[in-house]
Amino acid sequence: MSMTTQAVRSYEVRITTGNRRGASTTAAVYVRLIGKYANTQRIEVPGEFTRDTTVVAVIKTPHPLGRIRIVEVGHDNVGDLGVGWYLESIELIELKDSASTHRPQEYNHHQQHRAAHGTMPAHQIPNLQEGDVVRTLMFPVRRWLGKSDIGVGNYPTSVQLRVGIADSMTDPTSFMLPGAQLIKGTKAEPFFIKCGAAAFPHPEKVRDGERGVVRPDIGHAGEDAYSIATVRTPDRNALEKLGKLRAGSLVKSKLPTTVTISVCDGVYQWRDKGIDAGEWSRYLSRMLLYQGQHHVRDPDAQDSIQSERWTQSYKDLGLLPPLVPLAHPSAMLKAAEERIRETELLGSSTACVASLHGLDNMMFVACLGDSGVLVYRKSMGVIFRTPEQEHAFGYPFQLGHHDVSDHASDALVSHCRITSGDVVIVASDGLFDNLFESQISKILDKHMDTRNAQLCATELASEAYANSVSERMETPYSQAAGEEFNLVWCGGKKDDISVVVAFIVDK
Structure with a gap:
């Protein structure tokens, strides 16, 4: 042949x-x-x-x-x-x-x-x-x-x-699990946000008498710091005067709020040089609180942030852009970085910023380092989680005064469509290094009926703290360290722990 x-x-x-x-x-x-x-x-x-x-x-x-x-x-x-x-x-x-x-x-x-x-x-x-x-x-x-x-x-x-x-799995700006997105074109039902926070210092600092400071809008523990900026959306009459109200889309006089949550984790190792990195993280957190409260935008935001990241992300999900132009978390982080670099503060910190929009069912995130955001949906489990950014094991991306520090432009920018019943957690690595997702989910399930965000955040931080001082408990950190160094590693990671919990509710 x-x-x-x-x-x-x-x-x-x-x-x-x-x-x-x-x-x-x-x-x-x-x-x-x-x-x-x-x-x-x-x-x-x-x-x-x-x-x-x-x-x-x-x-x-x-x-x-x-x-x-x-x-x-x-x-x-x-x-x-x-x-x-x-x-x-x-x-x-x-x-x-x-x-x-x-x-x-x-x-x-x-x-x-x-x-x-x-x-x-x-x-x-x-x-x-x-x-x-x-x-x-x-x-x-x-x-x-x-x-x-x-x-x-x-x-x-x-x-x-x-x-x-294209789907959420191949979307380079989304870390949602496949199938977790709401169907495009689904009507966005406005929701409200109930927040609570907890902050525990490193166990050795607790032994020395240090305690965390927890307030509704800002708090800190050791080198960790957090902020919660709540902004009431303009009322219906104000929006009508501005000509920005969508016909028939709202029936209540007050619109759902917008909440911007930040968690900053100062790098502890600066203490060896006589520098308190907690000052850096607390100042950064205050700047992010200000950004979230006043919706301060970068001067170029209308072109670079508003158009590219807000508008396109909404279009990708089949939604209209938000009624009120808001600062994107990446713009907030950039502005906060510029402000803190103008000071004489020394140190460095990771930073994670999440903006939750009650009117448009959207969450936008900018994360730099190993603090992170997790979204839990009772019917599906964890549907969204940001990955940590590390140069090497235990060496996270960070904003700082030194020449080799990272910048806000290096942050991972992501988005997630959320709905009533979801729970959003923004926390430092002290939580995620010491609790598995299954353990976090179990605690969240306990609080789904009462939706007491403060109590839930406290229990999460308490469980993480207990695991951090254990020498036998298997933890995410022990598993990661065992693989990184090719040895058997047991116990948790002693660290500051900051947790902010946001329950998404329909009224």
Whole structure:
């Protein structure tokens, strides 16, 4: 039988593991390509999938797959420590054909067919020339596959990424779990926000007689600080005069409030140099409180923030922009950073800012460092959580007076659609290092009926404090440290703990 020359299709796949605690995996990672005419088998990708690294491999298929529709990536969930994997992104580059031979009757493009494949170590892959590339597909994933090694959940070990279909999973500015978004076009029902806070100093500071300061609008404990800025939205008559009221959308004289929550965690190590980083975090928190109370916007916000981050985010979710222009958390953080750099304060601090909008069912977030935001929905569990930003284990991103400090522009900016019944937590790493998501969820469930935010925040901080002083308790920190240093680690992490809880209610 005669032989016919047929093109061999090659794809370069670049798989990036996220830069967060517990992100690496020891399990075998695979990729599967699903095209218009044919699929590949699950192709194991060689390499070490460690934190903040990219593994590159080449997949060759002797039969054309047609236009790629789905890229499936996952792992076999087999291994000792470090099986869970945080996948940051995957990039698929379709290369130009190379010649090969095969028998034409071995392939019928009208039938599903599993293509042959091969892989190549990254160091053997030549640099791509501009003429080598046919098409590039980029998927920002940002999600866990399998059981997280730092206790943030147990998720499916694989994910299918569909070409040309955007959802929360491939949205680079959202950390919601797939399916957690409200359906686009769903009517936004106004809600109200009930907040409470708790602040516990480091156990050694408690032993020395130090206590946390908790007030309705601002508080602190050790180097931690928080603020809660509540703004009453203009009443109906004022909005009508401004011509900004949507016809028939509101029937009450008072609109739901907007609440901006911030948590700042001063870096303790400055004490070794005689510097109290708590002064930096407390000043930063006061500046963020002022920003939230007065809706102060950056002079360029109308162009850079309002248009790009407010308006586009609302359009993406099928909503109209907010009635009243408000400062985006990233603009608040930028303004606060500029103010504190004008002072002579020394030190540094992480910062996390979340703005909750009762009228538009939206939350916008800007986080720098390892403080974070979590959203819990009783019917689904944790639906949203920001990842920590670290240069290395225990070295978070931070605003500071020193030259190598980070900036507000480095913050992760995200958004989440929330609704009545949700619970929002903004907290320092003292909470998330010492309580698993399952433990946090259990405490939240206890308070869903009474919705006593103050009592709930206090119980969360108390449980985290108890775990932090334990030498035997398994905690998210002990799991992350065990994987990072490849040893058995037990107990919690002694730290300041600040927690702000916001219950979303319909009246």
